Amino acid sequence: MNYHHAYHAGNHADVLKHLVVLAVLDALARKPAPYFVLDTHAGQGRYALASEKAGKTGEARAGILRLVRHDFTRLSQDLRRYLDAVRPHLSQDHYPGSPQLIADALRDSDRLACCELQPEPFGLLKGLLAGDHRVGIHHRDGYDAMKALLPPPEKRGLVLIDPPYEAQLAEFDLALAALRAALARWPQGIFALWYPIKQRRSLQPFLRRAATLPAKSAFVVELNVRPDDSPLRMNGSGLLILNPPWKLDQSLATTMPALSAALDEGGGGWRLEWIKREQG
Numbered sequence: 001m002n003y004h005h006a007y008h009a010g011n012h013a014d015v016l017k018h019l020v021v022l023a024v025l026d027a028l029a030r031k032p033a034p035y036f037v038l039d040t041h042a043g044q045g046r047y048a049l050a051s052e053k054a055g056k057t058g059e060a061r062a063g064i065l066r067l068v069r070h071d072f073t074r075l076s077q078d079l080r081r082y083l084d085a086v087r088p089h090l091s092q093d094h095y096p097g098s099p100q101l102i103a104d105a106l107r108d109s110d111r112l113a114c115c116e117l118q119p120e121p122f123g124l125l126k127g128l129l130a131g132d133h134r135v136g137i138h139h140r141d142g143y144d145a146m147k148a149l150l151p152p153p154e155k156r157g158l159v160l161i162d163p164p165y166e167a168q169l170a171e172f173d174l175a176l177a178a179l180r181a182a183l184a185r186w187p188q189g190i191f192a193l194w195y196p197i198k199q200r201r202s203l204q205p206f207l208r209r210a211a212t213l214p215a216k217s218a219f220v221v222e223l224n225v226r227p228d229d230s231p232l233r234m235n236g237s238g239l240l241i242l243n244p245p246w247k248l249d250q251s252l253a254t255t256m257p258a259l260s261a262a263l264d265e266g267g268g269g270w271r272l273e274w275i276k277r278e279q280g
């Protein structure tokens with residue numbers, strides 16, 4: 001396994017993923033009952049933007065660092081929420097990964113379980129969040145954890161699946177199988193699977209299979225910063241959301257035009273498409 005998220009932290013894909021995750025958590029927090037989050041591929045939790053790895057790719061410069069400098073005429077609620085969550089970390093020259101952002105959002109009775117397979121990011125994540133009584137950090141396979149930790153006693157919550165896609169298309173097989181099994185254990189859970197977009201048409205088989213998952217409803221939200229015509233670059237990314245919270249589609253539809261305008265490198269765009277609707 002060669003993947004190191006430190007090269008990519010704060011890029012356009014992180015921005016989309018983290019903005020959507022926070023919007024889901026805010027929807028869950030509208031009810032007082034505690035919620036549970038499983039972050040299956042957690043990473044190290046927080047990334048130094050001045051590190052050698054971050055400097056090599058400059059991906060944050062075209063992502064979060066561009067977004068914070070953008071002159072928005074009006075900030076949507078989701079954008080404001082995301083920027084407010086990220087700014088305290090940026091002021092310390094760090095970008096927060098999903099475990100940090102989720103931990104910052106939890107209320108006292110909510111819980112987060114993070115899984116990370118590689119020893120180095122696992123150790124860093126433990127150092128960062130082990131003192132937080134609401135957070136469990138597991139050195140284990142995230143897909144296995146979907147069997148072991150679901151359904152949670154809280155009965156409500158989110159599973160974020162953010163794999164590195166080193167296995168390319170085979171990762172979709174793993175993720176879809178894990179989602180199918182997890183829905184059988186926890187049909188009312190909210191699930192968010194992140195995926196990269198190089199050439200969008202190659203995603204069609206995955207999206208067709210995703211629509212057959214036994215969730216009540218599902219949509220995809222995608223952000224492309226360039227045309228999706230090159231198989232060699234990550235031109236955009238998307239999230240498949242199963243059982244999305246009520247009106248999440250509407251709030252994202254308000255946010256995405258501004259997000260897309262801020263991060264566009266020429267010829268990009270965004271889309272939100274329901275692939276499965278709740279019956280009646």
Ligand SMILES: C[S@@+](CC[C@H](N)C(=O)[O-])C[C@H]1O[C@@H](n2cnc3c(N)ncnc32)[C@H](O)[C@@H]1O
Binds near residue numbers: 099162
């Ligand atoms: C894209 S990064 C995660 C980024 C993180 N979710 C965030 O938003 O900040 C993927 C991480 O998954 C880890 N990983 C790879 N395969 C895994 C597996 N089967 N189970 C758990 N972690 C895995 C990698 O070491 C890497 O740190």
